[in-house]
Amino acid sequence: MAQFIATPSGLGRFFTRISTVTIKQNSLVIHFKNNTSRAYLISDFTNFSHFKKGLFSGKITLNHGTKTVISFLNKKQAQTLSEQLNSVFSNYLEEKVNTAKTLVKRYATNEYLRDSNVPVLKSAVFSLVQQYGASPSLWQQYLSITDIKFLTILSSSPTAAHATEQLRKTYEQKTLAARADFYNVIESNPLTQEQRLGVIRNNDKNLVLAAAGTGKTSVIVAKALDLIVQEGVKPEHILILAYNKNAANELTERFNLRVQQANLNVTPPTILTFHALGLKLLKSDNKTLNLSPFAKDALALNKWFTQWLGNTLKTDSRFCKTFVETLYEPNDSLNTATKTAIKAQIYHTLSGLKVSSYQHLLIANWLYMYGIEHTYQNDDTADFYLPQHNIYLVHFAIDRQGNSAQNITKSHNSGHVKSVRAHHKKHGQMLVQTFHYNWQESQLEQRLKTQLQKHNVNIKPLDNHAVYERLSATELLKQNINKYLNCLSAIRGEHLSSSQIAARIAKSGIINHKRYTTLLVAMQRAYAEKLKEQGAIDFDDMITSAEQAVKSGKVSVPWRHILVDEFQDISCARMALLNTLIKSGPQPCLTAVGDDWQAIYRFSGGNLALTTRFNDLIGSHSLTLLQKTFRYNNSISEVAGRFVMQNPEQYKKHITTHTQVSTPQVVLLDDLHQGKKSVALKVQQIIATINKNNSTASIAVLSRYRFMLNEVEQHLAGNNFANPLHFWTLHGAKGLEADYCIIIGFEQGKLGFPSNNPGNLLVEALLPTQDTFKHSEERRLLYVGITRAKHKSYLIAPPSGYSEFISELINDNYPIDIASNLFAKQTNSRISKDNG
Secondary structure (H helix, E strand, O other): OOOOEEOEOOOHHHHOOEEEEEEEOOEEEEEEOOOOEEEEEHHHOOOOOEEEEOOOOEEEEEEOOOEEEEEEEOHHHHHHHHHHHHHHHHHHHHHHHHHHHHHHHHHHHOOOOOHHHHHHHHHHHHHHHHHHHHOHHHHHHHOOHHHHHHHHHHHOOOOHHHHHHHHHHHHHHHHHHHOHHHHHHOOOOOOOHHHHHHHHOOOOEEEEEEOOOOOHHHHHHHHHHHHHHOOOOOHHHEEEEEOOHHHHHHHHHHHHHHHHHOOOOOOOOEEEEHHHHHHHHHHHOOOOOOEOHHHHOHHHHHHHHHHHHHHHHHHOHHHHHHHHHOOOOOOOOOOOOOOOOOOOOOEEOOOOOEEOOHHHHHHHHHHHHOOOOOEEOOOOOOOEEEOOOOEEEEEEOOOOOOOOOOOOOHHHHHHHHHHHHHHHHHOOOEEEEEEHHHHHOOOHHHHHHHHHHHOOOOOOOOOHHHHHHHHHHOOHHHHHHHHHHHHHHHHHHHOOOHHHHHHHHHHHOOOOHHHHHHHHHHHHHHHHHHHHHHOOEOHHHHHHHHHHHHHOOOOOOOOOEEEEOOHHHOOHHHHHHHHHHHHHOOOOEEEEEEOHHHOOOHHHOOOOHHHHOHHHHOOOOEEEEEOEEEEEEHHHHHHHHHHHOOOOOOOOOOOEEEEOOOOOOEEEEEOEEOOEEOHHHHHHHHHHHHHHHOOOOOEEEEEOOHHHHHHHHHHHOOOOOOOOEEEEEOOOOOOOOEEEEEEEOOEOOOOOOOOOOOOOHHHHHHOOOOOOOOOHHHHHHHHHHHOOEEEEEEEEEOOOOEOHHHHHHHHOOOOOEEOOHHHHHHHHHHHHHHHO
């Protein structure tokens, strides 16, 4: 390369330290008068140099991330140097453009642009485009027409985010057109546009939200086939995870059927449940696995836990005492804001009494535990009487400030205390007094002990065996066994440590959270020790142990694509395993397919937040909504969709239906038959009507509770309907469908729908966090029920005392058919009052 030199102008000799500027070995070198120099690699330049002619001299501006200005140069020499510098730079620039083209082709033309590859494009492509936009005329002088066209197209995007979006849209449009024939035949019906996008989008993380009947299974099967047939991915590099064994079998059958009908020579990918995946990974780690009998036999678990609990109660005094203290959830009757407030609660004491106050329960059980005979009076003068000692015991429900229940003045409370004391003094009766603040300050037992000892009452703890025998003789032990087994299931499912158990219970606001933590940690440890003794694992261990095996590097992860069905029901433990597979595998794409509107399995560990807060908890992703349903009509869609979307914490979807009708197909009926309440006869009447019009139509009777279904099923046992007839709980109905559905059980109360039973607060505290919208999961449950029907859903409710859901459907003018004069009268009466 010829050497080009620029020296200072005549004026510059007096104003600059520079002696010469030259191009040497692909660098621009500035030599200074003090015999030092500074070199700039031309390959590092970000844009062309800019020459500017002045009156007496010229200057060159260099662009290399920052700007460097070289002034007071000989004008002619500086211009020639700048031109040569740009000529050299253009060669490097052409290489950069070619590299950019290659990267765009690799990451955004030949495949869907993944979030993990965007930084590469930002560094090597988008930054280059931005530099081109700063001085396009210079670039156009030195680069080819094709290079300029490439840069011009990309420069139309104002930001890197916009450019990313445009590249993805271009890829989608190209792929949709190229594979149109494939997508038309790969399923029994041509894939919808939304389904095709769900198949095409292969970001690092993808969320496909599918409303009921919109073909999420079709997307999973079609995506797997698309990857194998169109993308050339080996089947063994694809993992599909199903929620349960039936779903896994259905996906396998569906895949094989589509392969056969499309005449493809393709083997199925790996299709497993999470537990089967855990087993597969552990076997890869050469683990000798024994599945605990508890994993598949709930009775065996109950038997062991009952025995362990009995032995512990009989041998561990502290545990026994804590267990008795926590038989019921605490209720601070003076704190109206407490989360554990329970209204109109009846408590069963160890001595067989029924008391109306939680503090009375504690007193009665304490008396029993110390062998002090007592009766319950609960009148104005005393709460308990101790006949062996002729002592009356009264518990004043007031705090230290003299406050009690609402609307009762301090002066009234003070007067009541004085009146009680005066009464017993008048009759010469010994009186022991306790106060609500004794309990609030954790001093109730000490107060009882001190006061009774003053009256020479012998305070001697009852033998633990006797306490256990008494617990066994009541329903209290059985009830608490069931409660703690549910707690144990939640702890195992959420994989909670001792500190996490403590934190969750404390956060819930349960008053006795420390005592509950003590019990639960002991139970969890005992269970873990039992599994160790068995040399076995349970299903929860299978997930967590598999995660650890992958983390340790002992198990290789071959999957490049992981597809998860029913993602809305996934637990934190399963998500942890997925995250580990992603981090340990060959940069696999995760595609989560589910429906937040059908999240109804929180009780078994389903964490809806993983779906509704996908971006926050899992990461940036591509979102596809499946919003066209082929199962039900527009009437069912409008009612069910509007109803479930009342919850703002869920995704909004705009459902369209393949089948259109002009009249309401959600029908509200009362539960009266010939003037008398009979749900079973009403169901029979509806089935007879359907049978008359269509004897082959399938019919499903659904309820929130199994016992209600059993009653109807027993009643219908003698009827020989030709129609296929099913009886499903609303939870069990998920994934199923029938031509007609009849939903029963819309009474108010704990066994109504929605259920007003808040559930056990201790279990609730250990389960995944629930969204805050009232009856959110129950609302989703009704959505599931209504959308099981292809043609029509019947809702049977009592004409009075009906549930909140029925009230909403009536009062908020949902487009339903109120096919009962009794409901219609109530509606007309309400409208008249509103207008009046």
